[in-house]
Amino acid sequence: MAGSTLDPSLPQGEAKVAAVRAMFDTIAPRYDLVNRVMTFRMDVGWRKRTVRELRLIPGARVLDLACGTGDFCRELAAYKLRPIGIDLSFGMLAAARTDAPLVQADILRLPVPDGSVDGATCGFALRNLVELNGFFRELARVVRPGGRIALLEVAEPRHRVLRMGHGFYFGKVVPRIGALLSDAGAYRYLPKSVAYLPEPAAMLADLRTAGFVDVERHLLSTGITQLVVATRA
Numbered sequence: 001m002a003g004s005t006l007d008p009s010l011p012q013g014e015a016k017v018a019a020v021r022a023m024f025d026t027i028a029p030r031y032d033l034v035n036r037v038m039t040f041r042m043d044v045g046w047r048k049r050t051v052r053e054l055r056l057i058p059g060a061r062v063l064d065l066a067c068g069t070g071d072f073c074r075e076l077a078a079y080k081l082r083p084i085g086i087d088l089s090f091g092m093l094a095a096a097r098t099d100a101p102l103v104q105a106d107i108l109r110l111p112v113p114d115g116s117v118d119g120a121t122c123g124f125a126l127r128n129l130v131e132l133n134g135f136f137r138e139l140a141r142v143v144r145p146g147g148r149i150a151l152l153e154v155a156e157p158r159h160r161v162l163r164m165g166h167g168f169y170f171g172k173v174v175p176r177i178g179a180l181l182s183d184a185g186a187y188r189y190l191p192k193s194v195a196y197l198p199e200p201a202a203m204l205a206d207l208r209t210a211g212f213v214d215v216e217r218h219l220l221s222t223g224i225t226q227l228v229v230a231t232r233a
């Protein structure tokens, strides 16, 4: 996981934005099904944990950034929080199953006033962004002081044997599941896109620089998923 070893076939800049948007528009109709199958429904538990880690009181206003088909919006509403979903892909928003207000926008340029929300979640989208530090600065801009963020993302297990097993599953099995149920290209891109993620220590340092404190990283399900939580200073 380091930008410096990026596969040259992975798009950058505006080409990446266009590729990501087109890919999610394509896979939107079967996105939820593939998610449940390839994670053995573990994603349901990861989302519950993410929302609990916000530790916000009922009625709190929470942005779900890169909301996709609205899984986090539904979970936030179940905890009596007030979500607003924002995503780039109209296809994903059109397939969303949530009563939350939804907005089509780039989460690197949020159409939201400074300090106006109590918290934010973001699920499995960090590696799709063109500029992660720009996103962290945008989070710091819109979340009020004392507000909370919880970012869920894929990870690679630390243990060597687990990492090998996970690499095989993620690199070889997931693309086949994706090809069978949805779109082959998109699910070939998925394991490759992990290379966009910075090293964990660098990512946590960048969040502190952006204006967050109490920055913590939790590994879930043997380290195949990471949850990063923090408080706006």
Ligand SMILES: C[S@@+](CC[C@H](N)C(=O)[O-])C[C@H]1O[C@@H](n2cnc3c(N)ncnc32)[C@H](O)[C@@H]1O
Binding pocket: 020, 021, 024, 065, 066, 067, 068, 069, 070, 071, 072, 086, 087, 088, 089, 092, 105, 106, 107, 108, 122, 123, 124, 125, 128, 129, 130
């Ligand atoms: C893997 S999906 C995750 C969806 C949802 N958060 C979940 O947990 O299932 C990634 C989502 O990020 C969205 N996305 C990627 N780049 C974005 C950007 N710059 N602004 C807004 N949404 C973006 C995609 O359209 C897609 O819906």
